[in-house]
Amino acid sequence: MRTTTSMHHHPEQGGILIQSPTLAHIITAQQALQQQLETLKLHRFVHTILSAESGRYSIRFLLHEEIAGEWAPDCDTMQLCTHLQLDTQTSSTDLTREILLAMLLSPVAFEFPSHDELQAAVRIRHNIVTAGRSTAMAFDTAAAERPAEYWTYSEENGFTVLPGQPLIKALQKATQPDDSGKLYSFSCYRATEYVILLGIAQELMASNPALHQQLQQQWEQQAIMSGKFHDVFLREYGSMETPLPPKYYVPGDRLWFRNPDPHSSDIMGYEGSWVFYLGNGLFSNFWKRDQPYTLTSKCLELYHWRNATYHDLAGELQLDESVVEARVSESMQDPVEVERILTQMLRLREPTGVYVEGGCIDTTREYPRWVCPHTADLGLCIS
Incomplete structure:
Protein backbone atom coordinates (compact mmCIF):
# COMPACT_ATOMS: atom_id res chain seq x y z
CA MET A 1 0.00 0.00 0.00
CA ARG A 2 1.33 3.42 -0.98
CA THR A 3 1.85 5.84 1.91
CA THR A 4 1.68 9.57 1.35
CA THR A 5 1.86 12.69 3.41
CA SER A 6 -1.13 14.86 2.63
CA MET A 7 -0.44 18.58 2.68
CA HIS A 8 -2.47 20.37 5.29
CA HIS A 9 -2.31 23.95 6.39
CA HIS A 10 1.28 24.72 7.43
CA PRO A 11 1.27 28.50 7.78
CA GLU A 12 4.97 28.94 7.14
CA GLN A 13 4.88 27.11 3.80
CA GLY A 14 1.69 28.07 1.98
CA GLY A 15 -0.42 31.08 1.06
CA ILE A 16 0.64 33.80 -1.37
CA LEU A 17 4.37 34.59 -1.46
CA ILE A 18 5.85 37.65 -3.18
CA GLN A 19 9.66 37.71 -3.50
CA SER A 20 12.08 40.41 -4.65
CA PRO A 21 15.73 41.42 -4.32
CA THR A 22 14.66 44.86 -3.03
CA LEU A 23 12.84 45.64 0.19
CA ALA A 24 11.12 48.70 -1.33
CA HIS A 25 9.56 46.45 -3.96
CA ILE A 26 8.21 44.14 -1.22
CA ILE A 27 6.76 47.04 0.79
CA THR A 28 5.01 48.33 -2.35
CA ALA A 29 3.57 44.85 -3.02
CA GLN A 30 2.43 44.55 0.60
CA GLN A 31 0.65 47.92 0.49
CA ALA A 32 -1.02 47.13 -2.86
CA LEU A 33 -2.36 43.75 -1.73
CA GLN A 34 -3.36 45.13 1.66
CA GLN A 35 -5.37 47.82 -0.10
CA GLN A 36 -7.06 45.25 -2.35
CA LEU A 37 -7.93 43.05 0.66
CA GLU A 38 -9.44 46.08 2.40
CA THR A 39 -11.57 46.86 -0.65
CA LEU A 40 -12.73 43.21 -0.64
CA LYS A 41 -13.33 43.40 3.15
CA LEU A 42 -10.95 40.50 3.75
CA HIS A 43 -8.03 42.33 5.40
CA ARG A 44 -9.09 41.44 8.96
CA PHE A 45 -8.68 37.74 8.22
CA VAL A 46 -5.19 37.90 6.71
CA HIS A 47 -1.77 38.19 8.32
CA THR A 48 1.65 38.66 6.76
CA ILE A 49 5.14 37.31 7.40
CA LEU A 50 8.04 39.44 6.17
CA SER A 51 11.44 37.76 5.83
CA ALA A 52 14.90 38.36 4.38
CA GLU A 53 17.34 35.67 3.34
CA SER A 54 20.64 35.96 1.45
CA GLY A 55 19.80 39.20 -0.30
CA ARG A 56 16.19 38.30 -1.13
CA TYR A 57 13.11 39.68 0.58
CA SER A 58 9.72 38.03 0.73
CA ILE A 59 6.28 38.71 2.09
CA ARG A 60 3.86 35.86 2.74
CA PHE A 61 0.09 36.41 3.02
CA LEU A 62 -1.98 33.83 4.90
CA LEU A 63 -5.45 33.45 6.35
CA HIS A 64 -5.44 33.44 10.16
CA GLU A 65 -5.28 29.81 11.23
CA GLU A 66 -8.54 29.80 13.21
CA ILE A 67 -10.36 31.40 10.25
CA ALA A 68 -8.83 28.83 7.88
CA GLY A 69 -10.04 26.04 10.16
CA GLU A 70 -13.54 27.50 10.31
CA TRP A 71 -14.00 28.40 6.63
CA ALA A 72 -12.06 25.51 5.07
CA PRO A 73 -11.55 22.59 7.48
CA ASP A 74 -8.86 20.21 6.14
CA CYS A 75 -8.23 22.74 3.34
CA ASP A 76 -11.67 22.04 1.85
CA THR A 77 -12.17 25.17 -0.28
CA MET A 78 -15.35 23.85 -1.91
CA GLN A 79 -17.60 25.36 0.77
CA LEU A 80 -16.14 28.89 0.76
CA CYS A 81 -19.03 30.40 -1.23
CA THR A 82 -21.62 28.79 1.04
CA HIS A 83 -19.82 29.88 4.22
CA LEU A 84 -19.41 33.47 3.05
CA GLN A 85 -22.57 33.72 0.92
CA LEU A 86 -20.59 34.63 -2.21
CA ASP A 87 -22.38 34.83 -5.55
CA THR A 88 -19.55 34.10 -7.98
CA GLN A 89 -21.91 33.44 -10.89
CA THR A 90 -23.03 37.06 -11.20
CA SER A 91 -20.48 38.98 -9.11
CA SER A 92 -16.95 39.34 -10.49
CA THR A 93 -15.89 40.78 -7.11
CA ASP A 94 -17.12 37.66 -5.30
CA LEU A 95 -15.17 35.49 -7.73
CA THR A 96 -12.02 37.51 -6.93
CA ARG A 97 -12.75 36.96 -3.22
CA GLU A 98 -13.08 33.20 -3.72
CA ILE A 99 -9.89 32.98 -5.81
CA LEU A 100 -7.80 35.00 -3.33
CA LEU A 101 -9.18 33.16 -0.29
CA ALA A 102 -8.45 29.77 -1.85
CA MET A 103 -4.90 30.91 -2.70
CA LEU A 104 -4.39 32.24 0.84
CA LEU A 105 -5.43 28.80 2.12
CA SER A 106 -2.99 26.92 -0.09
CA PRO A 107 -0.71 24.40 1.66
CA VAL A 108 1.86 25.12 -1.10
CA ALA A 109 2.94 28.73 -1.68
CA PHE A 110 1.78 30.51 -4.83
CA GLU A 111 4.99 32.43 -5.62
CA PHE A 112 5.11 35.72 -7.53
CA PRO A 113 7.88 38.23 -8.31
CA SER A 114 5.50 41.20 -7.97
CA HIS A 115 2.01 42.31 -7.04
CA ASP A 116 1.34 42.90 -10.76
CA GLU A 117 2.06 39.24 -11.50
CA LEU A 118 -0.31 38.14 -8.72
CA GLN A 119 -3.06 40.37 -10.13
CA ALA A 120 -2.49 38.99 -13.63
CA ALA A 121 -2.75 35.44 -12.22
CA VAL A 122 -6.08 36.27 -10.54
CA ARG A 123 -7.42 37.83 -13.77
CA ILE A 124 -6.34 34.79 -15.82
CA ARG A 125 -8.19 32.54 -13.36
CA HIS A 126 -11.25 34.77 -13.85
CA ASN A 127 -10.88 34.37 -17.62
CA ILE A 128 -10.56 30.58 -17.32
CA VAL A 129 -13.66 30.29 -15.11
CA THR A 130 -15.68 32.53 -17.46
CA ALA A 131 -14.55 30.63 -20.58
CA GLY A 132 -14.92 27.28 -18.78
CA ARG A 133 -18.58 28.05 -18.07
CA SER A 134 -19.18 28.96 -21.75
CA THR A 135 -17.28 26.09 -23.38
CA ALA A 136 -19.22 23.24 -25.00
CA MET A 137 -18.42 20.70 -27.68
CA ALA A 138 -19.85 17.74 -29.53
CA PHE A 139 -18.96 14.45 -27.87
CA ASP A 140 -16.52 12.49 -30.01
CA THR A 141 -13.31 11.00 -28.64
CA ALA A 142 -11.83 10.50 -32.13
CA ALA A 143 -12.96 13.45 -34.32
CA ALA A 144 -11.21 16.81 -34.59
CA GLU A 145 -12.71 19.87 -36.26
CA ARG A 146 -12.45 23.66 -36.04
CA PRO A 147 -14.26 26.61 -37.67
CA ALA A 148 -12.74 26.68 -41.19
CA GLU A 149 -12.74 30.46 -41.51
CA TYR A 150 -10.31 30.71 -38.56
CA TRP A 151 -8.32 27.48 -38.52
CA THR A 152 -6.34 25.22 -40.82
CA TYR A 153 -4.78 21.81 -40.14
CA SER A 154 -1.56 20.08 -41.08
CA GLU A 155 -0.02 16.86 -39.78
CA GLU A 156 3.20 18.71 -39.00
CA ASN A 157 1.83 21.80 -37.18
CA GLY A 158 -1.57 20.71 -35.85
CA PHE A 159 -4.47 23.18 -35.93
CA THR A 160 -3.06 26.64 -36.62
CA VAL A 161 -4.81 30.00 -36.90
CA LEU A 162 -5.12 31.45 -40.39
CA PRO A 163 -2.86 34.51 -40.86
CA GLY A 164 -4.68 37.71 -39.92
CA GLN A 165 -7.33 35.93 -37.83
CA PRO A 166 -7.10 36.92 -34.14
CA LEU A 167 -6.19 34.03 -31.84
CA ILE A 168 -8.70 35.09 -29.16
CA LYS A 169 -11.60 35.09 -31.61
CA ALA A 170 -10.47 31.80 -33.16
CA LEU A 171 -10.42 30.12 -29.73
CA GLN A 172 -13.85 31.52 -28.79
CA LYS A 173 -15.33 30.37 -32.10
CA ALA A 174 -13.93 26.86 -31.60
CA THR A 175 -15.08 26.40 -27.99
CA GLN A 176 -18.09 28.66 -27.37
CA PRO A 177 -21.27 27.79 -29.30
CA ASP A 178 -22.84 31.13 -28.26
CA ASP A 179 -20.18 32.73 -30.44
CA SER A 180 -20.09 30.26 -33.35
CA GLY A 181 -23.63 28.85 -33.34
CA LYS A 182 -22.12 25.35 -33.64
CA LEU A 183 -20.65 22.58 -31.51
CA TYR A 184 -17.25 21.35 -32.71
CA SER A 185 -15.77 17.95 -31.90
CA PHE A 186 -12.48 17.61 -30.05
CA SER A 187 -11.16 15.99 -26.89
CA CYS A 188 -11.79 17.43 -23.43
CA TYR A 189 -8.00 17.57 -22.97
CA ARG A 190 -7.50 19.78 -26.03
CA ALA A 191 -10.50 21.88 -24.93
CA THR A 192 -8.81 22.56 -21.57
CA GLU A 193 -5.71 23.76 -23.45
CA TYR A 194 -7.85 26.15 -25.52
CA VAL A 195 -9.58 27.57 -22.45
CA ILE A 196 -6.20 28.14 -20.74
CA LEU A 197 -4.74 29.65 -23.91
CA LEU A 198 -7.75 31.96 -24.25
CA GLY A 199 -7.45 33.06 -20.59
CA ILE A 200 -3.75 33.83 -21.05
CA ALA A 201 -4.23 35.60 -24.43
CA GLN A 202 -6.98 37.84 -23.01
CA GLU A 203 -4.67 38.91 -20.18
CA LEU A 204 -1.67 39.45 -22.48
CA MET A 205 -3.74 41.66 -24.76
CA ALA A 206 -4.18 44.06 -21.82
CA SER A 207 -0.94 43.73 -19.85
CA ASN A 208 1.75 42.46 -22.24
CA PRO A 209 0.88 43.23 -25.91
CA ALA A 210 4.36 42.23 -27.15
CA LEU A 211 3.99 38.72 -25.72
CA HIS A 212 0.42 38.59 -27.03
CA GLN A 213 1.80 39.23 -30.52
CA GLN A 214 4.32 36.40 -30.06
CA LEU A 215 1.51 34.07 -28.98
CA GLN A 216 -0.49 35.05 -32.07
CA GLN A 217 2.54 34.32 -34.30
CA GLN A 218 3.17 31.03 -32.52
CA TRP A 219 -0.35 29.77 -33.30
CA GLU A 220 -0.16 30.96 -36.90
CA GLN A 221 2.97 28.79 -37.30
CA GLN A 222 2.63 25.81 -34.99
CA ALA A 223 0.28 24.68 -32.23
CA ILE A 224 1.80 23.76 -28.86
CA MET A 225 0.02 20.69 -27.51
CA SER A 226 -0.08 18.00 -24.84
CA GLY A 227 3.11 17.58 -22.75
CA LYS A 228 4.75 20.54 -24.49
CA PHE A 229 1.72 22.74 -23.70
CA HIS A 230 2.00 21.76 -20.04
CA ASP A 231 5.73 22.60 -19.95
CA VAL A 232 5.39 25.96 -21.73
CA PHE A 233 2.25 27.37 -20.11
CA LEU A 234 1.60 25.70 -16.76
CA ARG A 235 2.89 25.12 -13.26
CA GLU A 236 1.89 22.03 -11.35
CA TYR A 237 1.56 21.99 -7.59
CA GLY A 238 1.21 19.02 -5.27
CA SER A 239 2.87 15.66 -6.10
CA THR A 364 -1.83 17.73 -8.20
CA ARG A 365 -3.46 20.74 -9.89
CA GLU A 366 -2.23 23.05 -12.67
CA TYR A 367 -2.34 26.80 -13.29
CA PRO A 368 -0.71 29.26 -15.75
CA ARG A 369 2.80 30.69 -15.51
CA TRP A 370 3.80 34.36 -15.14
CA VAL A 371 2.89 36.71 -17.97
CA CYS A 372 3.90 40.31 -17.13
CA PRO A 373 6.61 42.27 -18.98
CA HIS A 374 10.10 41.60 -17.47
CA THR A 375 8.89 38.64 -15.35
CA ALA A 376 6.97 36.42 -17.83
CA ASP A 377 8.33 32.85 -17.98
CA LEU A 378 6.35 31.35 -20.88
CA GLY A 379 8.88 29.61 -23.10
CA LEU A 380 7.37 30.09 -26.57
CA CYS A 381 9.16 28.34 -29.42
CA ILE A 382 8.59 30.46 -32.50
CA SER A 383 11.02 29.57 -35.27
Whole structure:
Protein backbone atom coordinates (compact mmCIF):
# COMPACT_ATOMS: atom_id res chain seq x y z
CA MET A 1 0.00 0.00 0.00
CA ARG A 2 1.33 3.42 -0.98
CA THR A 3 1.85 5.84 1.91
CA THR A 4 1.68 9.57 1.35
CA THR A 5 1.86 12.69 3.41
CA SER A 6 -1.13 14.86 2.63
CA MET A 7 -0.44 18.58 2.68
CA HIS A 8 -2.47 20.37 5.29
CA HIS A 9 -2.31 23.95 6.39
CA HIS A 10 1.28 24.72 7.43
CA PRO A 11 1.27 28.50 7.78
CA GLU A 12 4.97 28.94 7.14
CA GLN A 13 4.88 27.11 3.80
CA GLY A 14 1.69 28.07 1.98
CA GLY A 15 -0.42 31.08 1.06
CA ILE A 16 0.64 33.80 -1.37
CA LEU A 17 4.37 34.59 -1.46
CA ILE A 18 5.85 37.65 -3.18
CA GLN A 19 9.66 37.71 -3.50
CA SER A 20 12.08 40.41 -4.65
CA PRO A 21 15.73 41.42 -4.32
CA THR A 22 14.66 44.86 -3.03
CA LEU A 23 12.84 45.64 0.19
CA ALA A 24 11.12 48.70 -1.33
CA HIS A 25 9.56 46.45 -3.96
CA ILE A 26 8.21 44.14 -1.22
CA ILE A 27 6.76 47.04 0.79
CA THR A 28 5.01 48.33 -2.35
CA ALA A 29 3.57 44.85 -3.02
CA GLN A 30 2.43 44.55 0.60
CA GLN A 31 0.65 47.92 0.49
CA ALA A 32 -1.02 47.13 -2.86
CA LEU A 33 -2.36 43.75 -1.73
CA GLN A 34 -3.36 45.13 1.66
CA GLN A 35 -5.37 47.82 -0.10
CA GLN A 36 -7.06 45.25 -2.35
CA LEU A 37 -7.93 43.05 0.66
CA GLU A 38 -9.44 46.08 2.40
CA THR A 39 -11.57 46.86 -0.65
CA LEU A 40 -12.73 43.21 -0.64
CA LYS A 41 -13.33 43.40 3.15
CA LEU A 42 -10.95 40.50 3.75
CA HIS A 43 -8.03 42.33 5.40
CA ARG A 44 -9.09 41.44 8.96
CA PHE A 45 -8.68 37.74 8.22
CA VAL A 46 -5.19 37.90 6.71
CA HIS A 47 -1.77 38.19 8.32
CA THR A 48 1.65 38.66 6.76
CA ILE A 49 5.14 37.31 7.40
CA LEU A 50 8.04 39.44 6.17
CA SER A 51 11.44 37.76 5.83
CA ALA A 52 14.90 38.36 4.38
CA GLU A 53 17.34 35.67 3.34
CA SER A 54 20.64 35.96 1.45
CA GLY A 55 19.80 39.20 -0.30
CA ARG A 56 16.19 38.30 -1.13
CA TYR A 57 13.11 39.68 0.58
CA SER A 58 9.72 38.03 0.73
CA ILE A 59 6.28 38.71 2.09
CA ARG A 60 3.86 35.86 2.74
CA PHE A 61 0.09 36.41 3.02
CA LEU A 62 -1.98 33.83 4.90
CA LEU A 63 -5.45 33.45 6.35
CA HIS A 64 -5.44 33.44 10.16
CA GLU A 65 -5.28 29.81 11.23
CA GLU A 66 -8.54 29.80 13.21
CA ILE A 67 -10.36 31.40 10.25
CA ALA A 68 -8.83 28.83 7.88
CA GLY A 69 -10.04 26.04 10.16
CA GLU A 70 -13.54 27.50 10.31
CA TRP A 71 -14.00 28.40 6.63
CA ALA A 72 -12.06 25.51 5.07
CA PRO A 73 -11.55 22.59 7.48
CA ASP A 74 -8.86 20.21 6.14
CA CYS A 75 -8.23 22.74 3.34
CA ASP A 76 -11.67 22.04 1.85
CA THR A 77 -12.17 25.17 -0.28
CA MET A 78 -15.35 23.85 -1.91
CA GLN A 79 -17.60 25.36 0.77
CA LEU A 80 -16.14 28.89 0.76
CA CYS A 81 -19.03 30.40 -1.23
CA THR A 82 -21.62 28.79 1.04
CA HIS A 83 -19.82 29.88 4.22
CA LEU A 84 -19.41 33.47 3.05
CA GLN A 85 -22.57 33.72 0.92
CA LEU A 86 -20.59 34.63 -2.21
CA ASP A 87 -22.38 34.83 -5.55
CA THR A 88 -19.55 34.10 -7.98
CA GLN A 89 -21.91 33.44 -10.89
CA THR A 90 -23.03 37.06 -11.20
CA SER A 91 -20.48 38.98 -9.11
CA SER A 92 -16.95 39.34 -10.49
CA THR A 93 -15.89 40.78 -7.11
CA ASP A 94 -17.12 37.66 -5.30
CA LEU A 95 -15.17 35.49 -7.73
CA THR A 96 -12.02 37.51 -6.93
CA ARG A 97 -12.75 36.96 -3.22
CA GLU A 98 -13.08 33.20 -3.72
CA ILE A 99 -9.89 32.98 -5.81
CA LEU A 100 -7.80 35.00 -3.33
CA LEU A 101 -9.18 33.16 -0.29
CA ALA A 102 -8.45 29.77 -1.85
CA MET A 103 -4.90 30.91 -2.70
CA LEU A 104 -4.39 32.24 0.84
CA LEU A 105 -5.43 28.80 2.12
CA SER A 106 -2.99 26.92 -0.09
CA PRO A 107 -0.71 24.40 1.66
CA VAL A 108 1.86 25.12 -1.10
CA ALA A 109 2.94 28.73 -1.68
CA PHE A 110 1.78 30.51 -4.83
CA GLU A 111 4.99 32.43 -5.62
CA PHE A 112 5.11 35.72 -7.53
CA PRO A 113 7.88 38.23 -8.31
CA SER A 114 5.50 41.20 -7.97
CA HIS A 115 2.01 42.31 -7.04
CA ASP A 116 1.34 42.90 -10.76
CA GLU A 117 2.06 39.24 -11.50
CA LEU A 118 -0.31 38.14 -8.72
CA GLN A 119 -3.06 40.37 -10.13
CA ALA A 120 -2.49 38.99 -13.63
CA ALA A 121 -2.75 35.44 -12.22
CA VAL A 122 -6.08 36.27 -10.54
CA ARG A 123 -7.42 37.83 -13.77
CA ILE A 124 -6.34 34.79 -15.82
CA ARG A 125 -8.19 32.54 -13.36
CA HIS A 126 -11.25 34.77 -13.85
CA ASN A 127 -10.88 34.37 -17.62
CA ILE A 128 -10.56 30.58 -17.32
CA VAL A 129 -13.66 30.29 -15.11
CA THR A 130 -15.68 32.53 -17.46
CA ALA A 131 -14.55 30.63 -20.58
CA GLY A 132 -14.92 27.28 -18.78
CA ARG A 133 -18.58 28.05 -18.07
CA SER A 134 -19.18 28.96 -21.75
CA THR A 135 -17.28 26.09 -23.38
CA ALA A 136 -19.22 23.24 -25.00
CA MET A 137 -18.42 20.70 -27.68
CA ALA A 138 -19.85 17.74 -29.53
CA PHE A 139 -18.96 14.45 -27.87
CA ASP A 140 -16.52 12.49 -30.01
CA THR A 141 -13.31 11.00 -28.64
CA ALA A 142 -11.83 10.50 -32.13
CA ALA A 143 -12.96 13.45 -34.32
CA ALA A 144 -11.21 16.81 -34.59
CA GLU A 145 -12.71 19.87 -36.26
CA ARG A 146 -12.45 23.66 -36.04
CA PRO A 147 -14.26 26.61 -37.67
CA ALA A 148 -12.74 26.68 -41.19
CA GLU A 149 -12.74 30.46 -41.51
CA TYR A 150 -10.31 30.71 -38.56
CA TRP A 151 -8.32 27.48 -38.52
CA THR A 152 -6.34 25.22 -40.82
CA TYR A 153 -4.78 21.81 -40.14
CA SER A 154 -1.56 20.08 -41.08
CA GLU A 155 -0.02 16.86 -39.78
CA GLU A 156 3.20 18.71 -39.00
CA ASN A 157 1.83 21.80 -37.18
CA GLY A 158 -1.57 20.71 -35.85
CA PHE A 159 -4.47 23.18 -35.93
CA THR A 160 -3.06 26.64 -36.62
CA VAL A 161 -4.81 30.00 -36.90
CA LEU A 162 -5.12 31.45 -40.39
CA PRO A 163 -2.86 34.51 -40.86
CA GLY A 164 -4.68 37.71 -39.92
CA GLN A 165 -7.33 35.93 -37.83
CA PRO A 166 -7.10 36.92 -34.14
CA LEU A 167 -6.19 34.03 -31.84
CA ILE A 168 -8.70 35.09 -29.16
CA LYS A 169 -11.60 35.09 -31.61
CA ALA A 170 -10.47 31.80 -33.16
CA LEU A 171 -10.42 30.12 -29.73
CA GLN A 172 -13.85 31.52 -28.79
CA LYS A 173 -15.33 30.37 -32.10
CA ALA A 174 -13.93 26.86 -31.60
CA THR A 175 -15.08 26.40 -27.99
CA GLN A 176 -18.09 28.66 -27.37
CA PRO A 177 -21.27 27.79 -29.30
CA ASP A 178 -22.84 31.13 -28.26
CA ASP A 179 -20.18 32.73 -30.44
CA SER A 180 -20.09 30.26 -33.35
CA GLY A 181 -23.63 28.85 -33.34
CA LYS A 182 -22.12 25.35 -33.64
CA LEU A 183 -20.65 22.58 -31.51
CA TYR A 184 -17.25 21.35 -32.71
CA SER A 185 -15.77 17.95 -31.90
CA PHE A 186 -12.48 17.61 -30.05
CA SER A 187 -11.16 15.99 -26.89
CA CYS A 188 -11.79 17.43 -23.43
CA TYR A 189 -8.00 17.57 -22.97
CA ARG A 190 -7.50 19.78 -26.03
CA ALA A 191 -10.50 21.88 -24.93
CA THR A 192 -8.81 22.56 -21.57
CA GLU A 193 -5.71 23.76 -23.45
CA TYR A 194 -7.85 26.15 -25.52
CA VAL A 195 -9.58 27.57 -22.45
CA ILE A 196 -6.20 28.14 -20.74
CA LEU A 197 -4.74 29.65 -23.91
CA LEU A 198 -7.75 31.96 -24.25
CA GLY A 199 -7.45 33.06 -20.59
CA ILE A 200 -3.75 33.83 -21.05
CA ALA A 201 -4.23 35.60 -24.43
CA GLN A 202 -6.98 37.84 -23.01
CA GLU A 203 -4.67 38.91 -20.18
CA LEU A 204 -1.67 39.45 -22.48
CA MET A 205 -3.74 41.66 -24.76
CA ALA A 206 -4.18 44.06 -21.82
CA SER A 207 -0.94 43.73 -19.85
CA ASN A 208 1.75 42.46 -22.24
CA PRO A 209 0.88 43.23 -25.91
CA ALA A 210 4.36 42.23 -27.15
CA LEU A 211 3.99 38.72 -25.72
CA HIS A 212 0.42 38.59 -27.03
CA GLN A 213 1.80 39.23 -30.52
CA GLN A 214 4.32 36.40 -30.06
CA LEU A 215 1.51 34.07 -28.98
CA GLN A 216 -0.49 35.05 -32.07
CA GLN A 217 2.54 34.32 -34.30
CA GLN A 218 3.17 31.03 -32.52
CA TRP A 219 -0.35 29.77 -33.30
CA GLU A 220 -0.16 30.96 -36.90
CA GLN A 221 2.97 28.79 -37.30
CA GLN A 222 2.63 25.81 -34.99
CA ALA A 223 0.28 24.68 -32.23
CA ILE A 224 1.80 23.76 -28.86
CA MET A 225 0.02 20.69 -27.51
CA SER A 226 -0.08 18.00 -24.84
CA GLY A 227 3.11 17.58 -22.75
CA LYS A 228 4.75 20.54 -24.49
CA PHE A 229 1.72 22.74 -23.70
CA HIS A 230 2.00 21.76 -20.04
CA ASP A 231 5.73 22.60 -19.95
CA VAL A 232 5.39 25.96 -21.73
CA PHE A 233 2.25 27.37 -20.11
CA LEU A 234 1.60 25.70 -16.76
CA ARG A 235 2.89 25.12 -13.26
CA GLU A 236 1.89 22.03 -11.35
CA TYR A 237 1.56 21.99 -7.59
CA GLY A 238 1.21 19.02 -5.27
CA SER A 239 2.87 15.66 -6.10
CA MET A 240 2.38 11.90 -5.69
CA GLU A 241 4.70 12.06 -2.65
CA THR A 242 2.99 15.07 -1.01
CA PRO A 243 -0.54 15.20 -2.48
CA LEU A 244 -2.82 18.17 -2.17
CA PRO A 245 -5.79 17.70 0.19
CA PRO A 246 -8.59 15.93 -1.77
CA LYS A 247 -11.00 18.89 -1.55
CA TYR A 248 -8.51 21.73 -2.06
CA TYR A 249 -9.20 23.59 -5.32
CA VAL A 250 -8.74 27.17 -6.55
CA PRO A 251 -11.14 28.52 -9.20
CA GLY A 252 -9.33 28.26 -12.54
CA ASP A 253 -7.28 25.16 -11.58
CA ARG A 254 -7.03 22.49 -14.26
CA LEU A 255 -7.21 18.98 -12.85
CA TRP A 256 -7.65 15.35 -13.78
CA PHE A 257 -10.08 12.81 -12.38
CA ARG A 258 -8.69 9.32 -12.95
CA ASN A 259 -10.85 6.37 -13.96
CA PRO A 260 -9.73 3.82 -11.35
CA ASP A 261 -11.32 0.87 -13.22
CA PRO A 262 -8.71 -1.07 -15.26
CA HIS A 263 -11.25 -2.45 -17.77
CA SER A 264 -13.17 0.66 -18.87
CA SER A 265 -10.04 2.85 -18.71
CA ASP A 266 -8.73 0.91 -21.72
CA ILE A 267 -11.27 2.71 -23.92
CA MET A 268 -9.76 5.75 -25.65
CA GLY A 269 -11.02 8.94 -23.98
CA TYR A 270 -12.09 7.15 -20.79
CA GLU A 271 -8.74 6.93 -18.99
CA GLY A 272 -9.99 9.84 -16.91
CA SER A 273 -11.49 13.29 -17.27
CA TRP A 274 -9.82 16.72 -17.57
CA VAL A 275 -11.82 19.60 -16.08
CA PHE A 276 -11.53 23.05 -14.52
CA TYR A 277 -12.60 23.96 -11.04
CA LEU A 278 -15.16 26.74 -11.58
CA GLY A 279 -15.52 27.62 -7.90
CA ASN A 280 -18.51 27.17 -5.58
CA GLY A 281 -18.00 23.38 -5.53
CA LEU A 282 -18.51 23.03 -9.31
CA PHE A 283 -16.41 21.54 -12.12
CA SER A 284 -16.68 22.20 -15.86
CA ASN A 285 -18.88 19.96 -18.00
CA PHE A 286 -17.98 20.51 -21.65
CA TRP A 287 -20.76 18.20 -22.89
CA LYS A 288 -23.58 19.85 -20.90
CA ARG A 289 -22.24 23.20 -19.81
CA ASP A 290 -25.52 24.19 -18.10
CA GLN A 291 -25.03 21.19 -15.79
CA PRO A 292 -21.58 21.64 -14.22
CA TYR A 293 -20.45 18.68 -12.11
CA THR A 294 -20.38 18.59 -8.35
CA LEU A 295 -17.67 16.41 -6.83
CA THR A 296 -20.39 13.82 -6.14
CA SER A 297 -21.85 13.77 -9.65
CA LYS A 298 -18.35 13.60 -11.21
CA CYS A 299 -17.36 10.68 -8.97
CA LEU A 300 -20.58 8.82 -9.76
CA GLU A 301 -20.10 9.32 -13.51
CA LEU A 302 -16.55 7.97 -13.46
CA TYR A 303 -17.59 5.09 -11.23
CA HIS A 304 -20.38 3.98 -13.59
CA TRP A 305 -18.13 3.94 -16.66
CA ARG A 306 -17.31 0.38 -15.56
CA ASN A 307 -21.01 -0.56 -15.84
CA ALA A 308 -21.52 0.80 -19.37
CA THR A 309 -18.95 -1.04 -21.50
CA TYR A 310 -19.81 -3.18 -24.53
CA HIS A 311 -18.09 -4.60 -27.63
CA ASP A 312 -19.06 -3.14 -31.00
CA LEU A 313 -19.42 -5.17 -34.21
CA ALA A 314 -15.69 -4.91 -34.84
CA GLY A 315 -15.04 -6.35 -31.37
CA GLU A 316 -13.73 -3.02 -30.03
CA LEU A 317 -14.51 -2.10 -26.43
CA GLN A 318 -16.86 0.92 -26.30
CA LEU A 319 -18.83 2.83 -23.68
CA ASP A 320 -22.54 3.70 -23.73
CA GLU A 321 -23.08 7.18 -22.26
CA SER A 322 -26.85 6.66 -21.93
CA VAL A 323 -26.21 3.71 -19.60
CA VAL A 324 -23.88 5.89 -17.52
CA GLU A 325 -26.57 8.58 -17.23
CA ALA A 326 -29.21 6.06 -16.20
CA ARG A 327 -26.95 4.43 -13.60
CA VAL A 328 -25.89 7.80 -12.13
CA SER A 329 -29.52 8.90 -11.90
CA GLU A 330 -30.44 5.61 -10.19
CA SER A 331 -27.56 5.85 -7.69
CA MET A 332 -28.49 9.47 -6.83
CA GLN A 333 -31.81 8.19 -5.44
CA ASP A 334 -30.02 6.02 -2.87
CA PRO A 335 -27.94 7.93 -0.25
CA VAL A 336 -26.36 4.70 1.03
CA GLU A 337 -25.19 3.79 -2.47
CA VAL A 338 -23.84 7.34 -3.04
CA GLU A 339 -21.89 7.07 0.22
CA ARG A 340 -20.49 3.66 -0.78
CA ILE A 341 -19.30 4.94 -4.17
CA LEU A 342 -17.85 8.17 -2.75
CA THR A 343 -15.90 6.27 -0.08
CA GLN A 344 -14.13 4.47 -2.91
CA MET A 345 -13.84 7.30 -5.44
CA LEU A 346 -12.71 10.10 -3.10
CA ARG A 347 -9.47 8.26 -2.37
CA LEU A 348 -6.33 9.66 -3.98
CA ARG A 349 -5.47 8.06 -7.31
CA GLU A 350 -2.74 5.47 -7.63
CA PRO A 351 0.31 5.79 -9.91
CA THR A 352 0.00 5.07 -13.64
CA GLY A 353 -0.57 1.37 -14.29
CA VAL A 354 -1.62 0.57 -10.70
CA TYR A 355 -5.26 -0.42 -10.05
CA VAL A 356 -5.63 -1.78 -6.53
CA GLU A 357 -7.56 0.44 -4.14
CA GLY A 358 -7.11 4.02 -5.37
CA GLY A 359 -9.87 6.48 -6.24
CA CYS A 360 -10.26 9.17 -8.87
CA ILE A 361 -8.79 12.21 -7.03
CA ASP A 362 -5.49 13.49 -8.41
CA THR A 363 -2.64 14.59 -6.17
CA THR A 364 -1.83 17.73 -8.20
CA ARG A 365 -3.46 20.74 -9.89
CA GLU A 366 -2.23 23.05 -12.67
CA TYR A 367 -2.34 26.80 -13.29
CA PRO A 368 -0.71 29.26 -15.75
CA ARG A 369 2.80 30.69 -15.51
CA TRP A 370 3.80 34.36 -15.14
CA VAL A 371 2.89 36.71 -17.97
CA CYS A 372 3.90 40.31 -17.13
CA PRO A 373 6.61 42.27 -18.98
CA HIS A 374 10.10 41.60 -17.47
CA THR A 375 8.89 38.64 -15.35
CA ALA A 376 6.97 36.42 -17.83
CA ASP A 377 8.33 32.85 -17.98
CA LEU A 378 6.35 31.35 -20.88
CA GLY A 379 8.88 29.61 -23.10
CA LEU A 380 7.37 30.09 -26.57
CA CYS A 381 9.16 28.34 -29.42
CA ILE A 382 8.59 30.46 -32.50
CA SER A 383 11.02 29.57 -35.27
